[in-house]
Amino acid sequence: MKNDPRRPGAAHAAGATSQSAGARHLDTPPTARELFEVRPVPDASAEDVAAVVPPDIDQEVVVRFRYPVRFTRRILDPANHTLRDAVGPAVPARVLVVIDQGVTDAHPTMVDDVFAYCAAHADALELAAEPLVVGGGEAIKNDHGAIDEVRAAIDTHAIDRHSYVVAVGGGAVLDAVGYAAATAHRGVRLIRVPSTVLAQDDSAVGVKNAINGFGKKNFIGTFAPPHAVLNDLDLLTTLSDRDWRSGISEAVKVALLKDAAFFAWIEANATQLRERSADAMARLVHRSAELHLIHIAASGDPFELGSARPLDFGHWAAHKLERLTRHDLRHGEAVAIGVALDCTYAGLTGRLDELGLRRAIAALEAVGLPVWHPALDAAGNSGRPAILDGLEEFREHLGGELTITLIDGVGSGVEVHEIDEDLMLEASARLRRHTEQGRGPAWSRTQARAR
């Protein structure tokens, strides 16, 4: 034992069992006898006692998260119990409601509706204050003052860890309010009421929140599962055409990754989706949300400890494009372009066959989404196109080895760890020609090279 330089004298430590037995696992609690046994300190020299190192402990905590994701209509109609059922069992629950200004502009009665709903359900919901209206869109993720405003309201109105923040809004407001809620008191309960297609079919059902910082998208944030997600499909009716369509890209993305039948359904219903069929959108939102939820629950890496982020297909370019266009592009539009770019790249490398590539591009265009943007050609500091820096920024955000998700068929995601930058630029050039020439395949019938 004395030959172990890390643990001099460890054999004499009171409480130490045997060093060769290694660290004790905490899921085998010590017996009462072990706990309270008074052990005589062995006759040791002063030098040995000073060098005692107690045994290591391997800590393991298993935590299970469970949250409801509901689909409803007219959520603030007092006859609708979806919101009241999301709190409890201890009632009345104290709630602070924070609403995206884009929502209150489009639904001017919403603040009054919140008062009326809470009054009708006063036994379950205690409104802590008048609903707080915050600016909508990506600006809130760049304006850290808005985060402090939400935190100040949590403090002023005594929202504690058994109270609720109810956030109503697009993905940006939910990300920002979610971050404020997750960090106040180290986390107060958050009920998300997403109001855009993108938030309902993707961002709100997941476990992340973030704001932007240091010139980078989502640089500051936490992983924090919500208490509940309540999707009111009627909220979507007031979206601009851009916001209606942009969220469809996340559904196309997850269909291309995981569900060929869902992708075929999107192809068949592209016109209805583009022309704002509420029924088609309800189906799209539900299946897309479900696929995202299944991935989070079953991937084995809900908090993204690994280097892969399969749901972020197309996102390395999307995040860079959002910054390059100073958020002129919506996140969903940037995702459509990123997915088109990575599909074209996958085609050029021979991973994706030409039919798969054509179907992916055609589906994005059929629902009214862009597949290319001039910012893809923007020069970076080093003289090479700035978009390529998005690869390293994506790697750095996740940590570890570069891992980019591509597809090798419709419904089949695949991870790669190397990107041929020249070929990526070629993919962009082909999409540019395709876009500039209007409809028609600008990409070659022959793949550039097989690898």
Ligand SMILES: NC(=O)c1ccc[n+]([C@@H]2O[C@H](COP(=O)([O-])OP(=O)(O)OC[C@H]3O[C@@H](n4cnc5c(N)ncnc54)[C@H](O)[C@@H]3O)[C@@H](O)[C@H]2O)c1
């Ligand atoms: N946390 C995640 O896992 C995750 C995943 C994907 C995307 N996101 C984030 O989501 C954000 C994009 O979200 P988005 O696409 O919802 O855009 P958005 O939140 O920027 O909203 C777009 C616009 O629609 C307005 N609006 C919201 N609801 C409305 C309604 N019902 N009627 C009329 N106008 C309404 C907003 O005020 C805003 O002006 C990005 O910041 C992106 O990074 C987060």
Ligand SMILES: [Zn+2]
């Ligand atoms: Zn996204």
